[in-house]
Amino acid sequence: MKSLIRTIAAVTLAGVLLSGCGGNRSEDPKAKYIFLFIGDGMGVSQVSLTESYMAYKKGNLGGERLTFSSFPYFGMASTYSANRVITCSSAAGTAISCGAKANNESLGISPDGEKLKSITYHLKEDGYRIGIISNAPVNHATPAAFYANSASRYDYYELTRTIPSTGFEFFAGSGFSAYYGNEGKDEDSESYLERNGYQVCFGEEEYLNRPADCRNLVLCQKHHKGQNAKDYLIDGMKKEGVYSLPELLERGMEFIGDSEPFFIMCEGGTIDWAAHENKTMPLINLIREFDAAVAMAYEFYLSHPDETLIVVTADHDTGGVSLGQGIEWLDDRLEWHKIDSAWTAAGGANTLGYEENKALNDAAFIGWTTKQHTGNDVPVYAIGKGAERFCGKMDNTEIKGKILGE
């Protein structure tokens, strides 16, 4: 009897340990519909900053949540790369996509030069339709980590030329870095892709007038047609004729459909760029825009709750922001109104110079420790089928296996 009780106790404990925060693994570990959102540079402090601002706008000290920070499962991921404590986006993207560490600046390649396999190729083999979406260029580090193998993240033209061999259904981004290869001597990216079976649409008019039999598409911003995608729209303000991240995702979900399983990676790439410049309000606007894209996936989840997994994470923290710099906890609070009114006066646009921006951050008591990436852990939020796997401390290389249920 005693041993039976011990056995039951052991089994119960094992069950509790295996189920992590309390969820249960179902028999088929993979969700039919998978969304992976990556806020580039979006550390946990950037999320707190955004929620603090949202609370300020309601006249409160706190208590606001984004869609994704309301998800029931939460963990933290370490982000170091194979050769540095502080990762870059290509090594971190590779870790998330391929489940293995890479050196900074390499994409889908191990430190030994071995080609690594992205989760997208595993899922493609299993009949999933694949969408890769970013508001950064289509061939930028994070999106490219989900389709390319390259010793350098900066071989932009070659990364673009990888796209046709993927067979993936949908790509979206601001455009192409290195639109013309070899300083304009090589074929332009649009012609190359279209000659190899991919329709390239710049803006809504081209998208709506795409051929009816189009099965593989690259969607870009209208103003980047025929040129390098080099302007960085980092203020997070909606502009006429420019797709927002939710709009890019909406086109992707429409194009891919839900008759077959799908995997969609959706990156808020310009969050990182705002953080590199320590621009507080653009950063907040971009995280809220990113959250609006997550909210679209959440809507989809509500109609397919047993078949959908949504994971939201970051590749690394950028800027090392803190809520409070040089203030005493007994007598002061963040001066949100100072930063808010100054950005409002500037029309919300990203026009403030370095000194002006720094003075605003200081006046509002918002501290930035660097203009580069940090080695801070990043948050991982999840909801849906298999979401319970994303609890507790993990390494970024574990995310792939957790999505696949391995």
Ligand SMILES: [Zn+2]
């Ligand atoms: Zn960066």
